[in-house]
Amino acid sequence: DDACPHRGAPLSKGWVANITPHPAGEAASKPSSSSSSSSGGHTCVVCPYHGWAFDGQGKLQDVPSAEPGRWPKRPLVSAYPVEERGGFVWLFWGDERLPADERPPIPFTPELEDPTWHAVYGEIEFECGHWGVFENAIDMAHIHYLHGDSFGNSDKPRIHDMTTIRDTFHVEAHFSIHNKPVNKMWNWTAVDSVPVTAKAMLPSSSAITIQLGGGVKMITFVNTVPISEDRCVNRFALVRNFAGWEGFDGYARNAMFKILGE
Secondary structure, eight states: OOBOTTTOOBGGGSEEEEEOOOOTTSOOOOOBSOSSOOTTOEEEEEOTTTOOEEOTTSOEEEOTTSOTTOSOOSOOSOOOOEEEETTEEEEOOSOTTSOGGGSOOOOOOGGGGOTTSEEEEEEEEESSOHHHHHHHHHOOTTHHHHTTTTTOOTTSOOOEEEEEEEOSSEEEEEEEEOOOOSSGGGGGGOOSSEEEEEEEETTTEEEEEEEOGGGOEEEEEEEEEEEETTEEEEEEEEEESSOOSGGGHHHHHHHHHHHHHO
């Protein structure tokens, strides 16, 4: 899907431009660097090799080296329904003939769009299959050992009072664990028992909510996408209901990278 059908150049190395339609026999207007389309224009991905411009349906809107209109009218590049939600871009890979209201729900937690919460985003690649990384995100038993230098508590590793609910597209568990403050700065949030809500959602997404002392809540929202059989990318949001200033964002993001890298 990343290859231009002309000579195979990666479309991801191109750019987005607005292409204005033109009558046959006239050259297309010079592409704008803006990603927004003006009246009657087409927002296109432009191939970096020969400047071929493809619209959102995968159809050519411009071939600079050819006479206007002298190119195929059918889609040449695969196109997918896309929706932006919660700071992520979601693609539906299934049959596009399936009505939108019958497609699987987009993985989501409402705090991602709640103005009283604050999110930082990032991504990290792993040299392993995506299912193993997805399972790790919802495995609470490992945190007391693998993350012992962060928040795990190997002296009290037991998971208490787990209950679960499920439907076709997600499983949700409620339980409690014993963690420990990351450092002295976090002592004010210490509690003996930490309530946890863990949600696993298709496709390969999770949301883990923890509630600490002082009313502090944090959610790790993670989606894992396969790149190949033994390589994947983890895209995450760490959402918090405290410390809403931007200066805290770097600390929060670095903490998430530290945990994912352990």
